[in-house]
Amino acid sequence: MKKMIGISGSDGDDLSLTPSTLKIAEEVGYYVAKKGAVLVSGGRGGVMEAAARGAKKAQGLTIGIMPGSADEANSFIDIAIPTYVGYARNYLLVRSVDALIAIAGRWGTLNEISLALNIGKPTIIIRGSGGWADILADEGLLKKFEVRPYVASSAREAVELAVREI
Amino acid sequence: MKKMIGISGSDGDDLSLTPSTLKIAEEVGYYVAKKGAVLVSGGRGGVMEAAARGAKKAQGLTIGIMPGSADEANSFIDIAIPTYVGYARNYLLVRSVDALIAIAGRWGTLNEISLALNIGKPTIIIRGSGGWADILADEGLLKKFEVRPYVASSAREAVELAVREI
Amino acid sequence: MKKMIGISGSDGDDLSLTPSTLKIAEEVGYYVAKKGAVLVSGGRGGVMEAAARGAKKAQGLTIGIMPGSADEANSFIDIAIPTYVGYARNYLLVRSVDALIAIAGRWGTLNEISLALNIGKPTIIIRGSGGWADILADEGLLKKFEVRPYVASSAREAVELAVREI
Amino acid sequence: MKKMIGISGSDGDDLSLTPSTLKIAEEVGYYVAKKGAVLVSGGRGGVMEAAARGAKKAQGLTIGIMPGSADEANSFIDIAIPTYVGYARNYLLVRSVDALIAIAGRWGTLNEISLALNIGKPTIIIRGSGGWADILADEGLLKKFEVRPYVASSAREAVELAVREI
Numbered sequence: 112m113k114k115m116i117g118i119s120g121s122d123g124d125d126l127s128l129t130p131s132t133l134k135i136a137e138e139v140g141y142y143v144a145k146k147g148a149v150l151v152s153g154g155r156g157g158v159m160e161a162a163a164r165g166a167k168k169a170q171g172l173t174i175g176i177m178p179g180s181a182d183e184a185n186s187f188i189d190i191a192i193p194t195y196v197g198y199a200r201n202y203l204l205v206r207s208v209d210a211l212i213a214i215a216g217r218w219g220t221l222n223e224i225s226l227a228l229n230i231g232k233p234t235i236i237i238r239g240s241g242g243w244a245d246i247l248a249d250e251g252l253l254k255k256f257e258v259r260p261y262v263a264s265s266a267r268e269a270v271e272l273a274v275r276e277i
Numbered sequence: 278m279k280k281m282i283g284i285s286g287s288d289g290d291d292l293s294l295t296p297s298t299l300k301i302a303e304e305v306g307y308y309v310a311k312k313g314a315v316l317v318s319g320g321r322g323g324v325m326e327a328a329a330r331g332a333k334k335a336q337g338l339t340i341g342i343m344p345g346s347a348d349e350a351n352s353f354i355d356i357a358i359p360t361y362v363g364y365a366r367n368y369l370l371v372r373s374v375d376a377l378i379a380i381a382g383r384w385g386t387l388n389e390i391s392l393a394l395n396i397g398k399p400t401i402i403i404r405g406s407g408g409w410a411d412i413l414a415d416e417g418l419l420k421k422f423e424v425r426p427y428v429a430s431s432a433r434e435a436v437e438l439a440v441r442e443i
Numbered sequence: 444m445k446k447m448i449g450i451s452g453s454d455g456d457d458l459s460l461t462p463s464t465l466k467i468a469e470e471v472g473y474y475v476a477k478k479g480a481v482l483v484s485g486g487r488g489g490v491m492e493a494a495a496r497g498a499k500k501a502q503g504l505t506i507g508i509m510p511g512s513a514d515e516a517n518s519f520i521d522i523a524i525p526t527y528v529g530y531a532r533n534y535l536l537v538r539s540v541d542a543l544i545a546i547a548g549r550w551g552t553l554n555e556i557s558l559a560l561n562i563g564k565p566t567i568i569i570r571g572s573g574g575w576a577d578i579l580a581d582e583g584l585l586k587k588f589e590v591r592p593y594v595a596s597s598a599r600e601a602v603e604l605a606v607r608e609i
Numbered sequence: 610m611k612k613m614i615g616i617s618g619s620d621g622d623d624l625s626l627t628p629s630t631l632k633i634a635e636e637v638g639y640y641v642a643k644k645g646a647v648l649v650s651g652g653r654g655g656v657m658e659a660a661a662r663g664a665k666k667a668q669g670l671t672i673g674i675m676p677g678s679a680d681e682a683n684s685f686i687d688i689a690i691p692t693y694v695g696y697a698r699n700y701l702l703v704r705s706v707d708a709l710i711a712i713a714g715r716w717g718t719l720n721e722i723s724l725a726l727n728i729g730k731p732t733i734i735i736r737g738s739g740g741w742a743d744i745l746a747d748e749g750l751l752k753k754f755e756v757r758p759y760v761a762s763s764a765r766e767a768v769e770l771a772v773r774e775i
Binding site (some may be wrong): 363 | 693694695697
C-alpha cells in the first residue's frame with residue numbers, strides 16, 4: 112500500500128498567501144513525490160494547488176479530498192474524491208494520511224492541524240510560512256500542551272520529518 | 278423550531294480543568310436553558326457534563342452529539358445522537374448549533390472553534406477559562422484574522438452574546 | 444435518556460404517495476409520541492411531515508436530521524439537525540434511532556432500510572403502504588436473507604414492535 | 610483526472626458467494642483497469658478483493674474506501690482511504706465514482722446500489738451473480754420505479770456500460 116502525506120494550507124482566496132509561501136508548498140509536494148509517497152490535499156487552489164503542482168513535477172500521484180464536486184479540483188489532481196460532505200472532508204483528509212504537513216493557513220488549516228493532533232497523527236508545521244503555522248511554531252505557546260506538532264524550517268525538513276514518522 | 282446553542286470544551290480527562298472552569302461551564306448550561314435554547318454538546322464528561330448539569334438545573338433540554346455509542350453520554354443528556362463517525366461528529370455539532378460557546382480546551386476544542394469560524398457560525402470564547410479559549414482571547418493574535426470569535430468575560434455575557442446572534 | 448424511533452419514507456415529491464400512506468405515517472408519529480419516544484426523521488415533506496404532524500398531535504418531540512439547512516425542515520420539527528452532509532445523513536438517522544419504521548418508499552427509503560438491517564438495528568416495515576415496504580414484505584424474497592426486517596400490518600403494530608425491541 | 614469505477618458486493622463472510630460470482634468480480638476489476646479507469650471499492654474481502662486482484666492483473670490502480678483502519682484493506686489495494694466513519698463510507702464510495710457496478714450482495718450492497726440510484730449515479734447490476742443483483746434484475750420489479758439501474762449479463766458488458774456512461 113502506498114504511503115500518504117497530507118498538506119494543509121489556505122485556498123487561493125487567502126490574500127496573505129505570498130509567492131514565498133506558495134514556493135514552500137510546491138517544494139513540499141515535490142519532495143513528497145520524490146520520497147515515493149502520495150500527496151493528499153483538499154484539492155483546491157492556493158497551497159493545495161502549489162503542492163500538487165510540485166508533486167507532478169516529480170511524477171508523483173496526487174489525491175484531492177474535495178468538499179463537493181470533482182469539478183473544483185485543481186488541474187494537478189490525479190484522483191479527486193468528491194465527498195459532498197463540505198468541511199467534514201477535513202476529517203477524512205486527516206484520517207487518510209500517514210502524516211500531515213501544514214503551511215501558513217487560516218481557520219480551515221487550523222481545523223485540520225488541531226484534528227490531526229487530537230487523533231495523534233504526526234503533524235509537522237513549517238515555521239516562517241505565515242498564518243497559523245507561524246503562531247503555532249511559538250515554543251511558549253506549544254509548551255502549554257502535552258500533544259504538539261513538529262516544527263520544521265523548510266519544506267525539505269518537513270517532508271523528512273514526515274517520512275521518518277510513517 | 279428550537280434555538281440551539283453549543284458548548285465546546287475538554288472532556289473529563291483534561292487535568293488542567295479547574296473547578297472554576299467547570300463552574301463557568303455549568304453556568305453556561307444554566308443560562309442557555311433559562312433563555313429557552315437547547316444545549317448541544319459532544320455529550321461526554323468535563324465541560325460537556327458540567328454544562329448539561331447546569332441546563333438540567335434550569336429544566337432545559339440537552340442534546341449530546343456522540344462520537345460513538347449513546348452509552349458514552351453523561352447522565353444529564355436527554356437526547357443522545359450516537360453518530361459512530363468519531364471526531365467527524367465535531368463537524369455535526371458545529372453545524373447543528375446557532376451559536377457556539379467555547380471554554381478552555383485543548384486540540385479538540387480548538388478543532389470545533391476553528392471549524393465554527395471557518396463556516397461563519399457565531400462563536401464566543403470565554404476569557405479566563407484557560408486553555409485555547411485564553412490563547413484566542415489575545416487581541417494581538419486575533420487581529421491577524423479577518424474572521425474572529427467574540428470574547429466574553431463570563432458565562433452570562435457569553436450566553437447573552439450567543440442569544441443576540443441567533 | 445429518551446428513546447428514539449425513526450421513520451423512513453418518501454419526501455413529498457413522490458407521486459405514488461397516497462392519502463392512505465400518509466395517514467399510516469401520521470399514525471406512526473402519533474403512537475410513537477404516545478409511547479413517550481422521540482420521533483426522528485429526515486425532517487422534510489411527505490411521510491416525514493405526516494409522521495411529525497402525528498407526533499405533535501400527541502405532544503411528542505420531533506427531530507429532523509436534515510441533509511442540509513434547517514430551513515428545509517417541515518413545520519412540525521422541533522429540533523432540526525442541519526448536517527450539511529447530504530444523504531450521508533441517512534447513516535446518521537439510522538444510527539440515531541433505537542428502531543426504524545419504514546413506510547412505502549423509493550431508493551432513498553431503501554437506502555435507510557438496508558443500512559438499518561446491515562448494522563443490526565431493529566427495522567419494521569409496514570405492509571400495504573406501497574413502494575419498497577411492500578416489495579420487502581414478500582416472504583419469498585425475505586427468506587433469501589439471514590437478517591430480516593419485521594413486517595407489521597398497521598401503524599399501531601409497527602410502533603408496538605419497535606417499542607418491544609428497544 | 611482519472612475516471613473512477615466502483616464495485617459493490619459482499620465481503621468474504623457472505624457464505625452465498627460462489628467461485629463463479631468471484632470470477633465475475635475479478636473480471637470486472639480486470640476490464641476496469643484495461644479501460645484505464647481506477648477501481649474503487651470498500652477495500653475488504655470477497656467481491657472487493659476479487660475485483661482488486663483482477664485490476665492488478667491488468668496493472669490498474671485500486672482504491673479502497675475503508676470503514677475504519679487501512680489495516681483492513683485487502684492486499685490488492687494500492688491506496689486505502691481509512692475513513693473511520695463506519696458504513697457512512699458507503700456514501701463516500703458512491704460519491705467518489707463515476708459509475709457503480711454491483712454484483713450479488715446483501716443489505717450492504719443494496720445500501721450502495723440504492724444510494725447510487727438515489728443520487729443519480731450510473732448504476733449497473735450484473736444479472737446472474739446472485740443476491741440483490743439478481744432480485745433487482747427483475748423487470749417486473751424495476752418498472753415500479755422511475756429511476757433504474759442498468760442490467761448487464763457479464764462483467765465485460767457491465768464495464769462497457771459503465772464506460773459509456775462516464
